[in-house]
Amino acid sequence: MTFQSFSPIQVSGTPMQVAFHRTEMAVILSLYGRMVAAGEWRDYGISCLRDVAVFSIFRRTAENPLYRIEKRPKLRAKQGQYAVIGIDGQVLKRGHDLKPVLRVLERKLIRAVE
Template sequence: MNSLTPFPGSGRPTQDVVAFHRTELNVILSLYGRMVAAGEWRDYGISSLRDVAVFSVFRRTAENPLYRIEKRPKLRSRQGEYAVIGMDGQVLKRGHDLRTVLRVLERKLIRPVDLD
């Protein structure tokens, strides 16, 4: 299955763009739901561009994204097509497997338990 999909009916010449597949979105939205339930995240945005698909995560709607989950198919044969990028632009994790890359964000769900 090709990760490039055209935007039909957009009024411009059909141009291939990178997009997340349904299975990839299921993995991302599963994590997103858990983070919303934990009170960490509140909003998201999805962008599909020519070279990259981006899932941006926000704490509040009007802010800059806390994290960006990117898919760059051109990097598939190198360091991996998936990356998690922090607010400051630093790559937190990059790899070939989306679930493995997203584990860097799941650490936020693990909270210390006070045993008083």
């Protein structure tokens, strides 16, 4: 019996798919956990494609995502590789660093106490 290890082939130095790094996922899941505890979000999905990695946030499983957190490495030198996109497709925030980009979603946690 022979075993072959599979590793994605890189073409001209670019990987076959884009993915979130462990440190990026820690920041995203920290925010996600706080929003779940607050009762705002209930489900998520992760897509790793050739040009983009997407973390989709849902209120319910069968809906369209409320927000999408996208990582597009090709935009690193221009507008920034991270973006938060709303349900209507509008870019809410874009930037080079993930934490400041996610602050637009943290504002949803702040509520007036009556």
